[in-house]
Amino acid sequence: MSSEKFSATLRIGDLNDYIAPSQGCVVSLKANSNPNPNTPPTSSSRLDKFYAENPATLGKAVKPVETEPVKISLKDCLACSGCITSAETVMLEKQSLDEFLSSINKGKAVIVSVSPQSRASLAVHFGLSPLQVFKKLTTLFKTLGVKAVFDTSCSRDLTLIESCYEFITRYRQCHLTTDEKSKLALPMISSACPGWICYAEKTLGSYILPYISSVKSPQQTIGAIIKNHICQMLCIRPEDIYHVTVMPCYDKKLEAVRDDFVFQVEAQGEKITEVDSVLTTGELLDLVKSRSVDFASLEESPLDKLLANAAEGGHLYGVHGSSGGYAEIIFRYAAKTLFGKEIVGPLNFKTIRNSDFKEVTLEVDGETVLKFALCYGFRNLQNVVRKIKAGKCEYQFLEIMACPSGCLNGGGQIKPKAGESAKDLIQSLELKYMENVTEADPLENPIIKGLYAEWLDEPGSEKAKKHMHTEYHPIVKSITSQLQNW
Amino acid sequence: MSLVDESFELKELQVLEGHADRVWSVAWKPATGFDGVPAVLASCSGDKTVRVWEQSPSSGSFQCKAVLEETHTRTVRSCAWSPSGKLLATASFDATTAVWEHVGDDYECVSTLEGHENEVKSISWNASGSLLATCGRDKSVWIWEVLPGNEFECVSVLQGHTQDVKMVQWHPNMDILFSCSYDNTIKVWAEDGDDDWHCVQTLAEANNGHTSTVWALSFNATGDKMATCSDDLTLKIWGSDLLTIQSGNGSAPWKHICTLSGYHDRTIFSVHWSREGIIASGAADDAIRLFAEDGDGLVLNNPSHNGCDLEFFVVDEPKYHLLLKKDKAHDMDVNSVQWSSAGNRLLASASDDGTIKIWELISLAGDQKPPL
Numbered sequence: 001m002s003s004e005k006f007s008a009t010l011r012i013g014d015l016n017d018y019i020a021p022s023q024g025c026v027v028s029l030k031a032n033s034n035p036n037p038n039t040p041p042t043s044s045s046r047l048d049k050f051y052a053e054n055p056a057t058l059g060k061a062v063k064p065v066e067t068e069p070v071k072i073s074l075k076d077c078l079a080c081s082g083c084i085t086s087a088e089t090v091m092l093e094k095q096s097l098d099e100f101l102s103s104i105n106k107g108k109a110v111i112v113s114v115s116p117q118s119r120a121s122l123a124v125h126f127g128l129s130p131l132q133v134f135k136k137l138t139t140l141f142k143t144l145g146v147k148a149v150f151d152t153s154c155s156r157d158l159t160l161i162e163s164c165y166e167f168i169t170r171y172r173q174c175h176l177t178t179d180e181k182s183k184l185a186l187p188m189i190s191s192a193c194p195g196w197i198c199y200a201e202k203t204l205g206s207y208i209l210p211y212i213s214s215v216k217s218p219q220q221t222i223g224a225i226i227k228n229h230i231c232q233m234l235c236i237r238p239e240d241i242y243h244v245t246v247m248p249c250y251d252k253k254l255e256a257v258r259d260d261f262v263f264q265v266e267a268q269g270e271k272i273t274e275v276d277s278v279l280t281t282g283e284l285l286d287l288v289k290s291r292s293v294d295f296a297s298l299e300e301s302p303l304d305k306l307l308a309n310a311a312e313g314g315h316l317y318g319v320h321g322s323s324g325g326y327a328e329i330i331f332r333y334a335a336k337t338l339f340g341k342e343i344v345g346p347l348n349f350k351t352i353r354n355s356d357f358k359e360v361t362l363e364v365d366g367e368t369v370l371k372f373a374l375c376y377g378f379r380n381l382q383n384v385v386r387k388i389k390a391g392k393c394e395y396q397f398l399e400i401m402a403c404p405s406g407c408l409n410g411g412g413q414i415k416p417k418a419g420e421s422a423k424d425l426i427q428s429l430e431l432k433y434m435e436n437v438t439e440a441d442p443l444e445n446p447i448i449k450g451l452y453a454e455w456l457d458e459p460g461s462e463k464a465k466k467h468m469h470t471e472y473h474p475i476v477k478s479i480t481s482q483l484q485n486w
Numbered sequence: 487m488s489l490v491d492e493s494f495e496l497k498e499l500q501v502l503e504g505h506a507d508r509v510w511s512v513a514w515k516p517a518t519g520f521d522g523v524p525a526v527l528a529s530c531s532g533d534k535t536v537r538v539w540e541q542s543p544s545s546g547s548f549q550c551k552a553v554l555e556e557t558h559t560r561t562v563r564s565c566a567w568s569p570s571g572k573l574l575a576t577a578s579f580d581a582t583t584a585v586w587e588h589v590g591d592d593y594e595c596v597s598t599l600e601g602h603e604n605e606v607k608s609i610s611w612n613a614s615g616s617l618l619a620t621c622g623r624d625k626s627v628w629i630w631e632v633l634p635g636n637e638f639e640c641v642s643v644l645q646g647h648t649q650d651v652k653m654v655q656w657h658p659n660m661d662i663l664f665s666c667s668y669d670n671t672i673k674v675w676a677e678d679g680d681d682d683w684h685c686v687q688t689l690a691e692a693n694n695g696h697t698s699t700v701w702a703l704s705f706n707a708t709g710d711k712m713a714t715c716s717d718d719l720t721l722k723i724w725g726s727d728l729l730t731i732q733s734g735n736g737s738a739p740w741k742h743i744c745t746l747s748g749y750h751d752r753t754i755f756s757v758h759w760s761r762e763g764i765i766a767s768g769a770a771d772d773a774i775r776l777f778a779e780d781g782d783g784l785v786l787n788n789p790s791h792n793g794c795d796l797e798f799f800v801v802d803e804p805k806y807h808l809l810l811k812k813d814k815a816h817d818m819d820v821n822s823v824q825w826s827s828a829g830n831r832l833l834a835s836a837s838d839d840g841t842i843k844i845w846e847l848i849s850l851a852g853d854q855k856p857p858l
Contacts, residue, residue, distance in 0.1 A: 049753065049770070049819070052508070052532070053563075053579075053605070053623075053650075203603070353639075354681045382601050382640035 097287055100244055100277055104145040108242035109234075112141050113150040113222045113307070116318060117248035118281040120433040121413045124425070125285065126296050129436050131316050134308075135300035137246075137284075140293065142301060147234075151308035152245065153318040155222035157442035158451065159192070160319065162215045162468050163326060164333040165459040167397060171338060184210040187388065187395045190326040192217040194255035195402030196381065197472065204385060205474035211388065214469040218324065219245050219252055220261050222307065223274025224467045227263075229455050230306065239270045244277045246284050248410030251402070253278040260470045280412025307447060309440070317440035320346075322433045323406030327360065327372045327399035329442060334370055334396075335362050349374065356380050356404050359395070372397040377404035408433060489763060489778035490807045493850040496774065496815075496833070502539055502842040504550050507532030509836035511564040511822045516571045519828030526551075527834055528574055529842050530562035536576050536586075538593065539842070548844060557584050557595045564608045564653075569615040573636075577606035583620050585636065596636040601628060601643070610663075612656040617641070619663050621651035627665050627675065629683060642683040646673055653702050658709040660732070662686075666700035672714055672724075674740060687739055689714075689724065694742035696722065704759040712740065713765050715754035721746040721767060721777070723806065746806055749775060760825035760833075764809065764847070768820030768835055776809040776847070816841065 104110050114137060119130040126133065138149040170185040191197060191213040200208050216224065222245070227238040245252065255261070256275040263272055279287075288295050303310045309317045319325035328347055335341040341362060349358040352373075357380045362370035373395045375384050381400055387393040403409045408429040409422075416425040442448065456464045512529045519525030525541040527548065536554035541547070560579035567574050574586040574593065583599040583606055603624035610619045618630045618638065627644040649668035656663055663675040663683070672695065674687040689695045698717035705712050710728045715721050723743040730738035752770035759765050765777040816837035826832040831847040 049755070053607070378643045379640045382643070386600075386638075386640075 096277075097279065097283055097290075100279060101144070103242040103244075103276070109147045109236050109240055110145065110242045110244065111148045111150065111226055112137075112146050112244045112246060113152050113155070113219070113226075114246045115218070115248060115407075116151070116153045116433065116437075117322065117407045117410065117413070117429075118246045118284065120322070120408060120429050121248065121281045122285070122295075123432050123435070124428045125414045125417075128296060130432065131314070131436055132300060134303060134310075134316070136295060136298040138301040138303060139299045140288070140291075140295070148304045148306065149308075150222060150226070150304060150306070151310070151316075152218040152222050153316075154307045154309045154445070154447055155225055156218035156324060157309070157319070157445040158225070158448045158468065159215055159218050159221045160324075160326065160329045160442040161448065161459050162464060163190070163213055164330050164337075166213055166215055167330045167334055168337055169460065171334065171396065186397075187211055187393050188213050188330075188397050190324070190397075190399045190401075191215055191470075192324050192326065193401045193403075193407075194249065194251040196400050198251065198254055199381075199402065201472055202475045207389060208385065209472040209474060212472055214471065216261075216468055216470050217255065219247060219255060219278070220274050220470070221468060223256075223261065225307065225451065227272050227274055228467055229451065233306075238265065238272045242276050243274070244279060245275050246279050246281065248281055248407050248413045249403075250280055250411045252280075252412070258470075280410075282412055282414055285414055305447075309445065309447075311438065315436055315438055317438040319442060320434065320439050322408045322430060323374075323376070323399065323401050327374050327397060330397055331360055331362070331370060331372045339364050339369060353380070353383075356406075357383075371395050372399070374399045374406075376401045376406045378402060488780060489809065490780055492809075494776065494810050495848045495850055496776065496810060496812045497846045497848050499832075499844045499846050500547055502527075502529070502537075502548055502550070502844065503840070504537055504553075505529065505531040505533050505535070505840050505842075507561075508818075508838040508840060509821065509842055510561065512824050512834045512836045512842055513565045513567055513574075514824055514826045514828075514832075514834065515567045515574075516569055516827060518571065519826050519830055519832065525826060525828065525830070525832065526571075527842070527844075528565045528567065529834075529836060530565045530576055531840075532561045534558050534560060534562060534578075536562055536565055536574070536593075538574075552591075552593050554586060554593050554595075557598075558582070560605075563606065566609045566611055568611045568632075569613060573615075575609045575611065575618060577609045577620060577622075579605040581606060581622075583609055583618075585618075585638070587636065597638055599628075599630060599638055601640065602626065607651060608653040608655075610654045610656050612661055612663075613659050614661075617656070617661065619654040619656065619665075621654040621665055623650045625649060625651060625667075627651055627654055627663070627673075629663065629675075641681075644675055644683055644685070646675075646685045646688075647671065652700065655703050655705070658705045658707070660709065664703055664712070666703050666714060668699045670696050670698055670700060670716075670718075672696075672700055672703060689740060689742075694722070694745070696720065699753075701753070701755045702757050704757050704765070706759045706763060707761045711743070711759075713757045713759055715757040715767055717753045719747065719750045719752070719754065721749070721754060721757060721765065744806065746777060749777075749808055749811075755819065756822045758823050758825055760831075761827060761829065762831075764825070765806070766823040766825060766833055768815075768823040770819045772814055772816050772818060772820060772837070774812040774815040774820055774823055774833070774835055774845070776811075777806045778809050780805045780807065812845075815845075816843065 119133045123130045123133045141149050167188050170188050173182050174185040189212045200212060223243055226243055227241060231238045231241055256278050261274045311317055319329055321328050331347060332343050335343055347360050349360045351358050356376040359371060359373040361368050371394055375381060375398055384398055401407060405426045409426055416422055452458055509529050509531045512527055515526035524543055527539045528536055530536045537550050538552040539548040540551045542549060558578040558580050562576050562578045565574060565576045576584045581602050581604050584595050585597040586593040587596045602622045605623040606620050607622045616632050618632060619627060621627045625647045629642040630638045631641045633639055647667040647669050651665050651667045654663060654665045664672060666672045670691060672689040673685050675683050676686045678684050691697055696716035696718050700714055700716045703712055703714045710726060712724045713721055722745050724740045725743045726740045727738040750769050754767050754769045756768035757765060763778055767775045815835060816839045818838035820835050820837050822836040824834050833845040835843045
C-alpha cells in the first residue's frame with residue numbers, strides 16, 4: 001500500500017494542488033527540503049540577503065536540518081494563516097485508508113457516502129457507467145463490512161433547496177431594505193468548495209465572508225442527515241457510526257475536521273463528527289488495487305435507497321452541472337419565484353473570458369434582472385474577488401470553485417492515463433457524469449421531501465438552520481505571519 | 487573594431503542620496519534622456535518608498551522629483567515603468583503591487599494588485615504594455631492583463647517553481663515570460679493558445695544551468711540571447727533561435743551558450759545587457775563588472791586556438807571578455823545595475839549602502855566610438 005503517502009507527515013513537492021504550503025507555514029518546511037544541498041547559505045552576504053528578503057525566517061535557516069518528518073494535524077493547518085490550502089500536501093492520521101479499514105474492524109457501523117464526481121472518475125477509469133460503478137462500489141464496501149453506501153447527490157438536493165431559499169431571502173433583503181447590512185446580502189457566493197472557503201477565511205477575511213452562502217456542502221449535509229436523523233431510523237447511536245465520504249477533492253478533508261461540523265447531542269455527551277473521514281477517488285482506487293480486486297467484474301449490488309438518488313426503474317437521477325449545479329438551480333428557482341419566469345430547456349451560459357468563467361442572465365422587459373456566473377479556478381476567482389472588493393460586482397450569485405473546470409477536475413480524482421491529456425480526461429468526465437443519469441428537480445426529490453416532512457419542517461426553518469447551515473470565521477493572523485509584516 | 491578591443495572607464499557622475507535604507511532596484515523611464523527629454527530614473531528601497539529622479543537639463547545632475555510613500559507598508563523590492571512610461575509599477579514585501587500614474591507633478595497610486603500570499607519580489611511589463619507579471623516568495627508567478635481605466639485582471643497564476651521566485655522578465659519583443667528562482671532554475675512561460683499559460687521550458691542544473699539561486703536575468707537588444715546571474719558566482723549566456731519562435735512553429739528551446747566563471751567571488755545579484763551589447767553585473771563584493779562579446783563572436787579567429795582539436799569543439803561559441811571591473815563601486819552590496827536605454831552609456835546602480843550611483847561609460851580610445 002502507498003505507505004509513503006499515508007505517513008502522518010507533511011509533504012511538499014510534485015503536487016498539482018492550486019496552491020502549495022507557503023514559506024510562512026509555522027512548521028519549517030525548508031528544513032526538510034533545502035533546494036541547494038550542495039550550496040548551503042554559508043557566505044555571509046548570502047545570509048544577509050536571505051534575511052533581508054525573508055525577515056520572518058530569521059533564525060530558521062540556521063536551524064540544524066531536521067531528520068524526523070514534521071507532524072501537523074489538519075486542525076493546525078486550518079487554524080494557521082500561514083498558507084492558503086494544502087490539504088493534498090498534508091497527510092493525516094485520521095483521514096487515511098488505514099484508519100477507515102481499522103474502524104470497520106473496531107465494530108463501528110461504517111457508512112460510506114459517495115460523490116457523483118468520484119463515480120464519474122471511476123466510471124471513466126474502468127469504462128463503466130456511473131450506475132455500474134455505484135453498484136460495484138456497494139458490493140466492494142459491503143464485502144469489507146460497511147453497513148450502508150449512500151449518495152451525496154441526494155444530500156446535494158437538500159443543499160440546493162436550502163440555497164434557493166437563502167438566495168430569495170438575500171435578494172429580498174437587498175432590494176426591500178436599505179440598511180448597511182443589506183448591502184452585504186448580494187452577491188451570494190456558493191459554499192460547497194472547501195478550497196474556496198479556506199482561501200476566503202485565511203486570506204480575504206471579513207469583507208468577503210458575509211457573501212458566502214451559509215448552507216453546508218453536500219458532504220456535510222449528508223453527514224448531518226446521517227448522524228442526526230438516519231441514525232435514529234437505523235436505531236444506531238450516532239457515536240457508534242463511522243461516516244466516510246468519497247470525494248473528488250483533498251480539501252474536503254479540511255472541511256470535515258472543522259469545529260463547526262462537530263456537535264453534541266447532550267451537553268455532556270460525546271462529541272459527534274458529521275464526517276469522520278474523507279477518502280479521495282484516487283485513494284479509493286488505491287484500496288481497489290490493494291485488495292487485488294478486479295473492479296469491473298465485481299457483482300452489482302442493489303443500492304441503499306434510503307439516501308441515494310436511485311429511481312424505481314434503477315437509473316440514477318440528479319441535477320445538471322458537474323460542480324453541483326448551484327448557479328443553474330438557483331437561477332431557475334429565482335426566475336420563477338421572483339419574476340414568474342419558468343425557464344424551459346438548457347440555460348444559456350455564455351463564456352466570458354475563458355471556459356472557466358461563464359455567465360447567465362435573465363431579461364424582463366428588456367432589462368437584465370438576474371445575472372449569475374460560474375467562476376472556476378484561482379485566476380478567475382481573483383478577478384471576481386477584486387470586483388467585489390471594489391464594489392463593482394454585477395452578479396447576484398457566483399458559483400465559485402477553486403479548481404479549473406470545477407469539481408470533476410478535483411485534486412483527488414484519478415489522474416489521466418499515460419498519453420491522455422488532462423483536457424481530454426475532463427471532456428470524458430463531463431460526458432460520463434450525466435451518462436444515464438436523469439435530470440431531476442431537487443424540489444421533487446421524494447427522499448428530501450421526506451426529510452422535511454419527518455424532520456426539518458420546511459426549507460429555511462429553525463431546524464434546517466440548525467442542521468443544514470454553518471458559519472465562517474476569518475482566521476486571525478498568527479504570530480508567525482505577523483512577524484512577516486514588519 | 488569591437489568593444490573588447492577598446493579601453494573603457496566607468497566614471498562616477500553622481501551619488502543620489504535620500505533613501506533611508508538599502509536601495510533594492512532602479513529603473514530608467516523609457517523614452518527619456520534624449521531628444522531634449524530629461525532622463526528620469528525610479529528607485530525603490532527598504533525605507534518603503536519609491537523615489538523618482540530627474541536629470542536637470544542645465545546642470546546635468548539628477549534631483550529627486552518625487553517620493554512615492556504612504557502606500558506600501560513594507561520594503562519596495564522592485565519597480566518597473568510601462569513601455570510608454572505612463573505607469574510605474576512597484577512590488578513590495580507587503581504582498582501588493584502598486585501601479586502609479588504620473589499626473590501633473592505628482593504620482594498617484596491608481597491601482598493595487600493583491601493576491602500574492604506574501605512578499606512580491608519583482609514585476610515586469612511586456613513589450614506592448616498589455617501584460618504585467620509579478621512573482622514572489624509564495625513561489626508563484628502571476629500574469630495580469632492591463633485593461634482600460636487602470637483596471638487589471640488576473641490572467642494566470644503559475645505554480646512551477648519550488649521556492650521563492652526572485653525575478654520575472656518578459657522577452658523584449660515577444661509575449662514569453664521568464665522567471666528565476668531560489669530553486670536554482672529559470673522557467674520559460676508561454677500562452678497555450680487556449681487563454682492559459684504554461685511552463686514550456688525549465689533551465690536547470692542538468693541543462694548546464696546554475697547550481698544555486700538565480701537572482702536576475704536580462705536580454706540582449708534583439709532578444710536572441712539572455713544573461714542570467716547567480717549565487718553560484720557565475721553569469722550564464724543562453725541563446726534561442728528567434729526566427730523559429732517568430733514563425734510560430736513551436737517554441738525554440740533556450741540553450742546554454744557559455745558560462746562566465748572565475749570573475750566573481752561573491753553572489754551576483756544583478757545583470758543587465760545594454761542595447762549596444764555590454765553586460766553589467768552587480769555583486770555582493772560591492773563591485774560592478776562589464777563584459778562584452780568578442781567582435782565577430784567566433785573563437786576561431788583567436789590564434790591561440792589554432793590547430794587544437796579539442797578547442798575546435800567550441801569554435802562556434804561566442805566568447806565574452808571582462809571589459810572592466812569597478813572595485814568599491816559602492817560601500818556595500820550592489821543590488822541592481824541598469825543601463826539607460828537612451829544610448830547615452832549611462833548606468834545606474836543601487837546598493838545596500840542606501841545610495842544610487844550614476845555612471846558614464848567612457849571610451850578611452852579618443853573619439854573612436856564603437857558601431858552601435
